[in-house]
Amino acid sequence: MPTIAGLRRRGYTPESIRDFCERIGVAKSDNIVDMALLDHCVREDLNQRAPRVMGVLRPLRVVIDNYPEGQVEELDVLNNPEDPGMGSRKVPFSRVLYIEQADFREDPPKKYFRLAPGRETRLMYAYYVQCVGVVKDEQTGKVVELRCTYDPETRGGWSKDGRKVKGTLHWVSAAHSLEAEVRLYDHLFTKADPSDEKGDSNFKTHLNPNSLETLTSCRVEPSLAGAAPGSRFQFLRHGYFCVDSVDSSNGTIVFNRTVSLRDSWAKIEKAQKG
Numbered sequence: 001m002p003t004i005a006g007l008r009r010r011g012y013t014p015e016s017i018r019d020f021c022e023r024i025g026v027a028k029s030d031n032i033v034d035m036a037l038l039d040h041c042v043r044e045d046l047n048q049r050a051p052r053v054m055g056v057l058r059p060l061r062v063v064i065d066n067y068p069e070g071q072v073e074e075l076d077v078l079n080n081p082e083d084p085g086m087g088s089r090k091v092p093f094s095r096v097l098y099i100e101q102a103d104f105r106e107d108p109p110k111k112y113f114r115l116a117p118g119r120e121t122r123l124m125y126a127y128y129v130q131c132v133g134v135v136k137d138e139q140t141g142k143v144v145e146l147r148c149t150y151d152p153e154t155r156g157g158w159s160k161d162g163r164k165v166k167g168t169l170h171w172v173s174a175a176h177s178l179e180a181e182v183r184l185y186d187h188l189f190t191k192a193d194p195s196d197e198k199g200d201s202n203f204k205t206h207l208n209p210n211s212l213e214t215l216t217s218c219r220v221e222p223s224l225a226g227a228a229p230g231s232r233f234q235f236l237r238h239g240y241f242c243v244d245s246v247d248s249s250n251g252t253i254v255f256n257r258t259v260s261l262r263d264s265w266a267k268i269e270k271a272q273k274g
Contacts, residue, residue, distance in 0.1 A: 011242025011258035121167035
């Protein structure tokens with residue numbers, strides 16, 4: 001059963017697979033089931049049981065100029081808002097952080113509420129920060145570092161004076177985070193049914209060349225040190241991930257993405273009912 005073995009390695013739970021089978025039922029004739037339904041089943045299951053953690057897949061260095069050098073704070077972070085019984089954990093916060101590259105734009109488009117020059121945003125569970133400078137690579141012109149300031153009166157992500165910011169970003173402390181490899185899986189085919197065209201019997205023509213993307217310089221929070229193979233987590237704002245049962249070791253952490261947070265099946269189901 002290579003398909004079931006592959007699903008397990010990617011983090012699909014037995015409960016989600018059984019739920020999927022119950023939903024589609026048994027038919028005597030061949031049929032096609034939308035992959036989004038299986039994704040929906042695993043999201044519903046992992047939403048209740050998977051601890052939330054912060055992982056930065058494409059890191060961008062951030063230096064908070066007015067934060068004391070050498071200071072480290074331990075911030076309280078919920079393990080799973082869906083289940084208060086899972087408690088909380090401590091996450092270190094320091095002067096140098098990593099955020100996602102996609103969470104900064106030097107020339108932001110309309111309705112972009114993340115970091116940009118002169119703009120203030122919220123670091124999840126931490127503080128409001130404002131971008132005051134940009135450092136670029138001299139040869140490529142690529143942004144390699146942001147210089148920011150923080151408001152010490154906004155610990156926890158809320159302002160005493162009532163001012164509001166629209167963006168909330170996840171982050172990790174540069175000095176405390178762990179390096180990890182992350183494998184981003186996408187659909188194997190570019191079409192829902194690769195054999196539905198008349199006269200086209202070669203399904204290989206519809207293979208998705210981007211069905212797997214491997215990121216090798218990701219940074220994850222230190223609570224994931226020693227995470228057991230097969231453990232499942234929600235990376236905040238990214239999706240659900242599973243510690244690879246074959247390639248992870250004490251020296252290397254490898255995560256397989258089970259499914260993203262986007263739930264296309266919920267939209268499909270709503271449209272069908274409408």
